[in-house]
Amino acid sequence: MDQAELRELFSVEGLRLLDSLPPFDSTADVVRTVSDLRKAGHDAGLVAAVLNQAKLRHRATAKFGSFAERMLFTEAGLEQATRLGVAAHHAGRFADAGVKWVADLGCGIGADALAIAALELEVTAVERDEVTAAIAAYNLAPWSNARVEHSAAEEIDLAGVDGIYLDPARRDGARRLRDPGDWSPSLDFAFGLAELYPTGIKLGPGIDRELIPTEAEAQWISVERDVVELGLWFGALARPGIRRSALVISGMGTAEMTAAADSEDAEVGALGGFVYEPDGAVIRARLIGDLARAVNGRMLDPSIAYVTSDEAHHTPFATCFRVIEEFPLDKRTLKREIAARRIGTLEIKKRGVDIDPAEFRTALAPKGDASGTLMLTRIGSQRRALLVERVTF
Structure with a gap:
């Protein structure tokens, strides 16, 4: 926003016009809206300023809730x-x-x-x-x-x-x-x-x-x-x-x-019946070891932020998945297994392997009315694929 747009917006006419607009609708005919406001006697600069502000207020609802309706914004701000x-x-x-x-x-x-x-x-x-x-x-x-x-x-x-x-x-x-x-x-x-x-x-x-x-x-x-x-x-x-x-x-x-400090790593062990994907804040804070111990779990690999356990525990600090089956990380094998299960909606998560999930999903050509989640990772020295489902508590 430059000073000219700010002056338009801060005018009595600008603020009144902004507050009089209906809730922003991304599907609305913007050309028609501009035309209607111009016909009502508002100049082009003012119309552009208030419509941009209406769009920003709409976007700001995610951060500010109802407060956004009475605030002003810049794009960067x-x-x-x-x-x-x-x-x-x-x-x-x-x-x-x-x-x-x-x-x-x-x-x-x-x-x-x-x-x-x-x-x-x-x-x-x-x-x-x-x-x-x-x-x-x-x-x-x-x-x-x-x-x-x-x-x-x-x-x-x-x-x-x-x-x-x-x-x-x-x-x-x-x-x-x-x-x-x-x-x-x-x-x-x-x-x-x-x-x-x-x-x-x-x-x-x-x-x-x-x-x-x-x-x-x-x-x-x-x-x-x-x-x-x-x-x-x-x-x-x-x-x-x-x-x-x-x-x-x-x-x-x-x-x-x-x-009091970064947590000590948890022990590394075999894949259990459940895998936990820690929240990013837990990973950044390096508290994965504490999380693993809280769910009676262990690490699949000391350098990969997945925790496995034989038990399903509800925790706000991770998403829990039930392991349905384990496969080698091989495209042909996985394509066959995905097809056999008629999985058409496929979510792919990966850690510790250099794979582009979007390209990998395309290669597997999922088709069907079922849905599924694949975790691509390393367990020890082996690259593995885990077919999992979210646990609902």
Whole structure:
């Protein structure tokens, strides 16, 4: 979004028109909609701005629920914004630690600042991009305890602040910045603040683990099996005795696995009657060994994140599959077996083998009215294929 589009959107006419639009419908005739709005006397720039915003609000519902209906967004800001449910967990850290005033440095469209303000903490949201800062100010306007500063994080006055939250920008336009020194603000700047204040830092879940300070609590968060972030927590925001955490959020609720360090690997053993696929947050946090022991399981291979057990246990930290049959990982054998079972809808999972699931599925030519799941992996030195089915508890 540029400044011209922002001015159109922030006009009284723009906001009224946006709120008057029916819910966004991706199947609607956009040309017809534009034509109708133009005939009603709205200029082309305004129509383009409000229709784009209506589309963004529709997409934002997945992250913000009904709050999205009264928020404004930019494309990049929505993509990078923290989901509201996750932001609530962040805000809770500050409230539980007794922090009264948080500086949200690199606030984007204001998602985390919104959650902090909702807990009646003072929050200063700082954003270096002028358009994004204006959007954040609009989104935070209902909270008198929140204010937005258009500034670089490194230049803001932190007098009176007793807690810091940072979400360093890790992109320059479409380009991903690999060097943490190039992030805005840099990771060194963020770690420097963590030495002075209770601090939370939001990072991508795939960050080099060597960069994680030993004194930080590292929490990987997944939402509906999608690992969305790594949060590093320092000082009073880090829980005593916890340095590794996997927080799993789903429609079934929230569950957390914690440890003082990476868990020790579980023993390697023979394939049992059940295989567990750990949640990505558990894998990233390196808590697979603890998961295996919780289900009385063992590893199929020390380097592959599958756990096997002779028992089926319900756990929020993994998906449990019943092993129907084991085969050699051979296309001709599997094609014959898939055909014999009339499997037409075939899900393929793989770990530890260099195979493209889409190409492999095409080669097997599944056809029929049944469905099935194949796990392609290694067991010891052998490449194996497991025909499995999900266990419903």
